Amino acid sequence: MPRIETPWGPWEPAPLADVVALFQGLAVPWWVGGGYAIELAVGRSYREHGDVDIAVLRRDQSAVRALLADWDVHAADPPGTLRPWPVDEVLPGHVHDIWARERPDGPWRFQVMLDEADGDMWVYRRDPRIRRPLSTLTITDDGVARISPEVQLLYKAKDRRPKDELDFAEVLPVLDGGRRRWLDEALAVEHGDHPWRRKLRS
Template sequence: MSEQLPGGGFKVSTDDIAALEARWARCWEPHDVARRLAGISTPWYIAAGWALDLFRGEQTREHHDLEIGVPAERFPEIRERFAGLVFDAVGDGRIWEAATPQVLSATWQTWLREPATGHYLLDVFREPHDGTVWICRRDQNIRMPYAEIIRYTPDRIPYLSPELVLLFKAKQVRPKDQADFDGALPLLTRTQRETLSRLLTQVHPGHAWLASL
């Protein structure tokens, strides 16, 4: 990247964006990660747009990356499964290549990089939690057991419950986020709609999606 920052971090400039997108061109898909994490004791789930496609039972659009969520304190167990990859931390428009434990403790997003090619394969969210209870990073008053927020495809790929995925997507509402909401909404149960409505009211009062719920 173009501008080196203290602690080994680099600020991502506008000119870097296209190059970064190209480095995600060979990222994994959900079944790739599920195969590599098979049998692990740490709870984990596919997040973001891919999670909604798993919920819907089909891929509905192109995905430029793949994100998973894991409990922050259990990240070392996840890391062991990807020993051949380099772990870059990301935050506030910066990237820390081969992040130190100190940088990892101060950030929550991790890009897994293939050292031979420089390609990014997976984005890992190191999420706040209290033991087996998931804590929403947008509002730490939102707490739910992992057993209640993780759903599974018929072939046992774990993904974040759709109402929580949509809660995260509600912050920006890019065109793809609106399309994801429109596509998932008819499939949400009454309970899921009520939960999303309650959480949106709490985190994003007056949000446009509330009228549809």
């Protein structure tokens, strides 16, 4: 795993298997996100990963903080900064990004992302017009849930980096018609025209 320097200390991502093993002790729904979720959909490794993303529903954040009681955990509040997340604090609605490391002088090991929900519906935090049943949000393989690739691509579509373009190109051949249509429609709602839409329909 690469070591990346940040203004808040180095990132040295934990192996995905180690993070999954930790979160298997969590009694609420959680899933693998980010580039690893795309790679798992593709079915093979094709690039390095600078971080590990685990996502949970905002309403389950207290269970996550309890699981990480012995970790040094910080919230991006406001975005672009970090502050400690006390064990007994409920994070405000604008916070969705959490960083965790074993100790204050150690490297950051993974991120936890907070997703929104309304009852049994997942709600896209950047545009609440986009939603879908929570039962369709994730895919479970070998007992480990990962976010559906079309949903992860929606997050990646806003500020596309080279790794996001690579993820889109690698996973596109394995997206069936329903997943392509969902992403095409979601991109239309959030962005109007978007260069990925033409490729999804081709």
